[in-house]
Amino acid sequence: MKTIFKCSLALLFFASVSACTPQSSVSNTSEETINSQTSQTETNSSNITPVTEVATVPEVEGFTMDELFDSGGGGCGMSLWKAGSNPREATLFFNGIEANSTLMKINGEFVKFKRTEATGEDFYGQKTSQTFVSENGETEVKVDVKLGEKGEIESVEIPQGTLQIEQAGETVEIPVVGDAGC
Known part of the structure; x- marks a missing residue:
């Protein structure tokens, strides 16, 4: 027992x-x-070290021209959208001819950017290769485009390009098309 x-x-x-x-x-x-x-x-x-922030891939969202104008953007400049999508419903990137007029919708919020670097061919206040940084410094966007045919009224087609968005160490690359003009 x-x-x-x-x-x-x-x-x-x-x-x-x-x-x-x-x-x-x-x-x-x-x-x-x-x-x-x-x-x-x-x-x-x-x-034990607490985890304070988990890096997530930035979610780039399309926006309409009405949303762009409501956010203080629009006018002369360059608009880019995902290749194969409808530009009226899914513009991903806008950079006006005025300084610091760049807008994107990332993670549900409009984010303003300033251009920090520009090289290549000049067109409507743009360059074929540009780098932008968000106002808070947390997001960087690299834009590379190829110029296409000139349009009827002060515009140029962008038949091919890429948007590369980097945020919190995560990067998203999106094939884009678009146009620029006034």
Whole structure:
């Protein structure tokens, strides 16, 4: 009877130690989950660094010309939209001929940008390669375009280009088309 009591006590002790030992889950490259036990000394609160921010891929959204004008943009300049989409419903980028008139809709909010670099061929206040930084400095946009045919009234087609948006270490690249003019 004493032996059964000792065995029961030992099992109870093992179960309580096991239940009170923090568990962690580690993923390896084969997407297999490996459970491991972490020793009590590793979970000391002075060793824990809280995660304050998780980097997410910037969500670039299209906007209408009405939304652009309501946000203080529009007029002469360059408009770009995703290749194959309707520009009236899905403009992704606008840069006016006036300084600091660049707008995009990122993560549901209109974001203003200022141009920090411009190289290449000049057209309607634009260059074929431009870099912009948001007013808060958190987002960078690189625009590279190829010029197409001149339009009927002070405009030029942009048959091909890319928007590259970098935010919190994450980058999105979008193939675009568009136009520029007045």
